[in-house]
Structures are given as C-alpha cells and as structure tokens.
Amino acid sequence: MSLRSALLTLLSSGPSTGYDIAKNFHSSVGFLWHAPDSQIYPELKKMQAEELLTGYPVPWGSKGATKTEYAITDAGIAYLREWYAKPVAYRPERSEVRLRSAYFEFASDDEARRCLKDHLEHHQQVVDDVQFQIEELHDGSSAIHQSRLAQYPAGEHSKITQFKVFAYEGILQQARAEITWATQGLALLDTFEPTEH
Numbered sequence: 228m229s230l231r232s233a234l235l236t237l238l239s240s241g242p243s244t245g246y247d248i249a250k251n252f253h254s255s256v257g258f259l260w261h262a263p264d265s266q267i268y269p270e271l272k273k274m275q276a277e278e279l280l281t282g283y284p285v286p287w288g289s290k291g292a293t294k295t296e297y298a299i300t301d302a303g304i305a306y307l308r309e310w311y312a313k314p315v316a317y318r319p320e321r322s323e324v325r326l327r328s329a330y331f332e333f334a335s336d337d338e339a340r341r342c343l344k345d346h347l348e349h350h351q352q353v354v355d356d357v358q359f360q361i362e363e364l365h366d367g368s369s370a371i372h373q374s375r376l377a378q379y380p381a382g383e384h385s386k387i388t389q390f391k392v393f394a395y396e397g398i399l400q401q402a403r404a405e406i407t408w409a410t411q412g413l414a415l416l417d418t419f420e421p422t423e424h
Contacts, residue, residue, distance in 0.1 A: 229310075230260065230262045230266055230267070230270050231270060231273075231274060231279075231306075232260075232306075232307065232310045233252070233256050233257075233259070233260040233262070234248065234252070234267065234270060234271065234274065235274070235279065235299060235303050235306060235307050236256060236307065237251060237252055237255065237256050237371075238280065238297060238298065238299040238303070239299055239303075239304070239307065239375070240371050240372070240374045240375035240378075241298075241374045241375075241378075242296050242297065242298040243296065243297060244285065244287075244294050244295065244296050244297070245267075245268055245271055245294065245295055245297065246294065248267065248271065248297065249264050249267050249268070251371055252267060254360070255360065255369075255371055258353075258356070258357055258360065258395065258398055259394060259398065271297055274303070275297065277302075278300055278302050279299070279300060279302050279303035279306055280297045280298065280299060280300060280303055281297070281298050281300055282295045282296070282297050283295070283296055283298075284296075324342065324343075324346050327342055328342070328343070328412060335422065336416060336419075336421050336422055339412075339416055340413060340416055343409045343412045343413050343416070344409070344413070346405065346409045347405075347406050347409035347410060347413075350402040350403075350405040350406050350409070351402075351406060353398065353402040354399060354402045354403060354406070357395050357398050357399050357402065358399065360395055361392055361395050361396070361399075364388055364391050364392050364395075365388075365392070372388070372391065375387065376388070
C-alpha cells in the first residue's frame with residue numbers, strides 16, 4: 228500500500244480540503260497507514276497533476292480568501308481498482324524495540340524497563356484510539372463513514388461497515404499482542420538480579 232492509495236481511499240468518501248484531508252487522515256485511515264502532513268500535501272499536488280484528483284478553490288475565511296478542495300476523479304477510482312487487483316507486497320520486519328530488547332546487555336535494567344514501559348503505554352494508547360474509532364462506526368457518529376455509506380445502496384452498508392471494523396480490529400489485536408509482549412518482558416526483567424551500567 229502507498230500513501231497515494233490511502234489518500235484516494237479517504238477521498239473516495241467525498242470531496243475535502245487539504246486541511247480536512249490531513250485531519251481526517253490521522254483520525255481514520257492513518258491508523259492503517261501512517262504519514263505526516265509533510266508527505267500528505269505534496270502527494271495531493273502530485274495526484275492532482277496526474278489527474279487522479281481535481282483541485283478547485285473554495286471560499287475560506289473572510290476577504291475573499293480561498294483554499295483548495297480536492298475530489299477523486301474517474302482515473303483515481305481506476306487507480307484504486309488496479310491497486311486492489313495486485314497482491315499485497317509484504318516487507319521485512321523493522322522493529323527498533325525488538326532490536327533493543329535483543330541487546331539489553333548494553334542497557335541498565337532501568338533503561339530496559341523504561342523501553343518496555345514506553346512500548347506498553349504507546350500501544351495502550353493505540354488500543355484506546357482504535358476502540359473509539361470502532362465505537363464511532365458502530366454508533367454511526369463518524370461523518371466520513373456516513374458520507375461514504377451515502378454513496379452506496381442501503382443493502383451494502385452493513386458489509387462496508389463490518390469490514391471497516393474488521394480492519395481496525397486487526398490493529399487492536401496487534402496492539403494487544405504488543406502489550407502482552409512488553410508485559411512479559413517486564414516480568415522477565417524481574418526474574419534477574421538488578422544490573423547497572
């Protein structure tokens with residue numbers, strides 16, 4: 228998956244300004260594909276140049292100011308369909324926390340414990356955030372999701388919603404597994420005599 232695909236999936240729910248795209252990206256598809264704003268805005272411009280999106284000025288604030296609103300084009304939809312037709316490209320794992328934990332002999336016990344506690348706390352926040360997204364999908368309070376559903380027949384709404392939840396539940400399961408792993412590491416540290424460096 229690429230940032231381009233992630234942005235196109237977001238825009239397939241309806242037109243949006245660059246600011247709103249970035250904001251909604253981080254609170255929805257961003258849980259599945261991370262990217263900073265510094266990558267999002269240039270990619271929107273590239274996709275507009277390649278006619279995967281259209282961009283047009285809309286009023287903003289006062290004094291005749293405008294901002295750009297983007298909408299997916301037929302070419303953008305075709306790009307998404309082609310992307311879905313390709314197999315997933317799996318990449319080798321890169322995990323700094325596991326690399327560090329494999330070589331805790333270079334760390335004090337306090338440093339090792341801090342590393343694992345930070346990992347645990349990070350993934351607990353992921354669990355909290357993703358559970359909130361799932362609740363919004365279930366109770367219908369996600370404006371982006373409601374906009375997406377409005378484009379499809381009512382008979383397809385349940386399937387669309389359930390697969391969104393399914394994707395987020397995959398993130399939940401991963402985060403909970405990371406919490407379990409970090410908790411086991413902390414317990415393992417407690418089985419050894421304290422060491423300092």
